[in-house]
Amino acid sequence: MATGASHALELLGITCTFAAPGGGPSYTAVADTTLRVAAGEFVSVVGPTGCGKSTLLNVGAGLLVPSAGEVRVFGEPLRGLNRRAGYMFQTEALLPWRSALDNVMLGLQYRGLPDAQARAQAQDWLARVGLAGFGDRYPHQLSGGMRKRTALAQTLALDPDIILMDEPFSALDIQTRQLMEDEVLELWAARKKAVLFITHDLDEAIAMSDRVVVLSAGPATRPMGEFGIDLARPRNVAEVRSTPRFIELHTQIWDVLREEVLKGYQQQLKKAA
Amino acid sequence: MRFWLRFKPHAGNLRLWQLGVLLVFLGLWQLASRDVQLAFFLGEPVKVAGRVWSWFLPWPVAPNLLFPDGLSGNADIYRHLGTTLLETFLAFGIGTVLGLACGLWLALSPLTSAILDPYIKAANAMPRVILAPIFAMWFGLGIWSKVALAVTLVFFIVFFNVYQGVREVSPVVLSNARMLGANQRQLLRTVYLPSATAWVFSSLHTSVGLAFVGAVVGEYLGSARGVGYLILQAEGTFDVNTVFAGIVVLTTFALLLDGLVGRIERRLMKWQPRQGETEKL
Numbered sequence: 001m002a003t004g005a006s007h008a009l010e011l012l013g014i015t016c017t018f019a020a021p022g023g024g025p026s027y028t029a030v031a032d033t034t035l036r037v038a039a040g041e042f043v044s045v046v047g048p049t050g051c052g053k054s055t056l057l058n059v060g061a062g063l064l065v066p067s068a069g070e071v072r073v074f075g076e077p078l079r080g081l082n083r084r085a086g087y088m089f090q091t092e093a094l095l096p097w098r099s100a101l102d103n104v105m106l107g108l109q110y111r112g113l114p115d116a117q118a119r120a121q122a123q124d125w126l127a128r129v130g131l132a133g134f135g136d137r138y139p140h141q142l143s144g145g146m147r148k149r150t151a152l153a154q155t156l157a158l159d160p161d162i163i164l165m166d167e168p169f170s171a172l173d174i175q176t177r178q179l180m181e182d183e184v185l186e187l188w189a190a191r192k193k194a195v196l197f198i199t200h201d202l203d204e205a206i207a208m209s210d211r212v213v214v215l216s217a218g219p220a221t222r223p224m225g226e227f228g229i230d231l232a233r234p235r236n237v238a239e240v241r242s243t244p245r246f247i248e249l250h251t252q253i254w255d256v257l258r259e260e261v262l263k264g265y266q267q268q269l270k271k272a273a
Numbered sequence: 274m275r276f277w278l279r280f281k282p283h284a285g286n287l288r289l290w291q292l293g294v295l296l297v298f299l300g301l302w303q304l305a306s307r308d309v310q311l312a313f314f315l316g317e318p319v320k321v322a323g324r325v326w327s328w329f330l331p332w333p334v335a336p337n338l339l340f341p342d343g344l345s346g347n348a349d350i351y352r353h354l355g356t357t358l359l360e361t362f363l364a365f366g367i368g369t370v371l372g373l374a375c376g377l378w379l380a381l382s383p384l385t386s387a388i389l390d391p392y393i394k395a396a397n398a399m400p401r402v403i404l405a406p407i408f409a410m411w412f413g414l415g416i417w418s419k420v421a422l423a424v425t426l427v428f429f430i431v432f433f434n435v436y437q438g439v440r441e442v443s444p445v446v447l448s449n450a451r452m453l454g455a456n457q458r459q460l461l462r463t464v465y466l467p468s469a470t471a472w473v474f475s476s477l478h479t480s481v482g483l484a485f486v487g488a489v490v491g492e493y494l495g496s497a498r499g500v501g502y503l504i505l506q507a508e509g510t511f512d513v514n515t516v517f518a519g520i521v522v523l524t525t526f527a528l529l530l531d532g533l534v535g536r537i538e539r540r541l542m543k544w545q546p547r548q549g550e551t552e553k554l
Contacts, residue, residue, distance in 0.1 A: 089445050093448070093449035140546035
């Protein structure tokens with residue numbers, strides 16, 4: 001694959017080694033991983049729990065400097081934070097003392113947009129994620145799904161070229177989750193941003209992505225395989241799951257993933273012992 | 274039996290029972306004070322009430338059964354009460370701002386905090402009331418020596434709360450704000466400061482109380498006006514009724530201040546979930 005401006009995000013030969021607290025043996029979370037996301041492409045990364053998926057995402061965001069390797073954003077080497085990326089975190093990241101609307105306009109305010117303009121745009125985004133009437137609610141007054149929608153609006157309001165998502169829906173119940181997956185796909189289809197989507201749920205990965213990357217069990221995680229997902233779009237995540245092609249892809253990828261999940265589980269047992 | 278069932282304490286007649294406890298207490302006190310010797314040490318509730326009347330109200334009362342000497346309507350406590358409250362508010366304001374500033378500064382600069390750590394611990398462990406004579410030397414017997422004493426009490430409460438609060442800002446919230454493009458100043462304004470404020474409010478009840486304590490203790494140790502001064506004067510002439518009246522006034526105003534803080538807190542902290550609030554959708 002050619003390196004160049006056609007790729008929104010490139011992680012090239014990334015290795016992340018963490019020094020153990022107290023000077024024990026250091027821990028290599030990610031080893032020599034190369035991952036490319038083309039502009040407008042939806043790429044999912046699946047792997048067993050604790051395999052360093054989030055580490056990889058933090059490297060792409062510029063929140064974590066890798067021990068070795070290079071990150072390129074639209075062909076340019078990344079220095080500091082990735083200003084062209086929006087990041088949707090796995091856990092609660094909203095400011096609890098700001099209302100939903102004020103949370104969505106946060107990034108716009110940071111950019112120096114006048115308050116009236118930021119408010120109008122934020123209102124617009126809230127409506128787009130289906131929370132038009134809930135702008136004055138504080139996060140604790142919203143349900144888990146509504147908080148996720150607010151976080152989504154907060155991230156998308158800045159119109160980032162790259163969207164990084166770290167298991168964003170893992171805390172939601174299955175129905176809310178499928179609703180939100182469809183909504184994210186719809187929003188993505190309208191704007192075609194590059195998406196790097198981390199999940200441990202293979203169904204979710206296949207249903208949403210153009211490409212699925214399978215990571216090996218940690219430590220020293222690296223990609224085990226890549227699968228192009230040739231399911232027709234637009235997709236409905238609930239319906240697509242019952243198509244023969246989906247099941248075929250699921251079987252193929254699960255064959256690779258299963259062994260890693262077992263390995264990951266063994267390692268966790270060893271760690272706990 | 275039926276009579277008891279009706280008056281058994283329950284949620285409905287709680288206020289009645291609370292009032293009953295007070296009346297029984299005052300009755301026993303009044304009864305005990307019929308002994309002249311005991312009255313010298315314990316005072317008399319009726320006389321304490323009379324003293325409070327003369328302090329606050331401008332209307333004299335003619336001699337009657339309860340007050341054989343009558344009551345003068347001096348209304349002369351306001352000067353003293355005003356002084357004590359002014360000291361309290363000044364100390365509270367200055368202590369809070371200083372505590373907030375120092376807490377933010379040390380929490381955001383780990384190196385400074387590591388260097389100053391033993392001295393902060395020492396300053397906090399010191400019984401700060403003993404600073405009163407030094408403050409009296411530095412600032413004289415006016416209000417500022419009392420303000421200084423109360424500030425030292427308020428400062429550490431606010432300081433430790435802010436310090437804790439800033440260091441416990443969720444790393445995810447912080448990363449999120451940074452990814453949304455916040456620079457250092459914006460982080461301070463939109464993340465650290467509101468988080469610290471929440472912790473200041475949680476310490477507000479304690480710190481208002483301590484500001485009051487600092488002001489009164491300062492007055493008691495040497496002053497020319499203030500409720501603490503009134504108590505000191507009364508004690509000098511063995512006027513135990515006036516001492517108790519001062520205590521009653523101080524307690525009442527401490528409760529009022531606490532209520533005020535509670536109201537402000539509820540208004541400003543409406544973003545915080547309260548126990549039992551089920552407004553989720």
